Amino acid sequence: xxxxxxxxxxxxxxxxxxxxxxxxxxxxxxxxxxxxxxxxxxxxxxxxxxxxxxxxxxxxxxxxxxxxxxxxxxxxxxxxxxxxxxxxxxxxxxxxxxxxxxxxxxxxxxxxxxxxxxxxxxxxxxxxxxxxxxxxxxxxxxxxxxxxxxxxxxxxxxxxxxxxxxxxxxxxxxxxxxxxxxxxxxxxx
Numbered sequence: 001x002x003x004x005x006x007x008x009x010x011x012x013x014x015x016x017x018x019x020x021x022x023x024x025x026x027x028x029x030x031x032x033x034x035x036x037x038x039x040x041x042x043x044x045x046x047x048x049x050x051x052x053x054x055x056x057x058x059x060x061x062x063x064x065x066x067x068x069x070x071x072x073x074x075x076x077x078x079x080x081x082x083x084x085x086x087x088x089x090x091x092x093x094x095x096x097x098x099x100x101x102x103x104x105x106x107x108x109x110x111x112x113x114x115x116x117x118x119x120x121x122x123x124x125x126x127x128x129x130x131x132x133x134x135x136x137x138x139x140x141x142x143x144x145x146x147x148x149x150x151x152x153x154x155x156x157x158x159x160x161x162x163x164x165x166x167x168x169x170x171x172x173x174x175x176x177x178x179x180x181x182x183x184x185x186x187x188x189x
Contacts, residue, residue, distance in 0.1 A: 035180070036158060036180070037160075037173035037174075037177055038149065038158030038159060038160045038173065038174065038177050039158065039160070039161070040157065040158060041142075041156050041157065041158070041159060044155055045135075045139050045142070045143070045155065045156045046154045046155055046156075047063070047098060047120075047135065047143070047148070047150055047155075047156050048061075048096070048098070048118055048154040049154050050153045051152045051154070056091075056092060056093065056094050056152070057093075057151070057152040057182075057185055058092055058149065058150070058151065058152070058181060058185075059094050059095075059149070059150040059151075060079065060093060060094075060095050060096070060147065060148075060149055060150075060178060061079075061095070061096040061097065061098050061118075061147070061148050062075055062076055062079050062096075062097055062148075063098045063099075063143040063144055063145070063146055063148055064097075064098075064099050064100075064101070064144060064145060065099065065101060065144050066144075067101055068097075068099070068101070074167075075162060075167065076097055076115060078168065078171050079095055079097070079112075079115060079147065079171075080112045080113075080114055080115055081171070082095075082171045082174060082175055083095035083114055083115070084114065086175070086179070089179065089182050092182045092185070093182065094116065095114055095115045095116070096115065096117070096118050097112075097116070097117045097118070098117075098118045098120060098148075099117065099118075099119060099120070100120045100121070100135065100140060102119060120135045120140075121135070142159075143156065143159060145161070145162055146159040146160055146161055146162065147159070147160040147162065147171070149178055149181065157181075158174075158177060160173060
């Protein structure tokens, strides 16, 4: 085989599929098919401090800034059911109620045993400082009344808007995504 013929075959086998893939992606002919059911955040929001190295790598949380009343307590009950439903996978996760209202933290331990409460300072401070629990008004509006999945570094990955008609479906979607994240987590090995 001559060098010219080899180069032509190499070009056809390597460059042509690459060019076809590039064209299909740029013109939208290929649908990647999202496997997650939550909404990925486009900006980095560090909601809680990074977790210490250990088994807990994921956090499921409900975020609110208002006074926690009946609907809020029902949502937190749903969060507790979601966490309890993880079974032995609970070892890799924790459940949190995150609020900016100072009157909320006392309510949760009375009703829900497995959920911890985090009180965030509400202000326009820089939220990227490790160990500092603050959130800007814009970030709070983005996450308020949402379930969220947070990684071990304290960054919010996915958010799930609560639907009045089907909150149980939202919790099921969140559980599905969380189990997928736990199963594919290689940092625990």
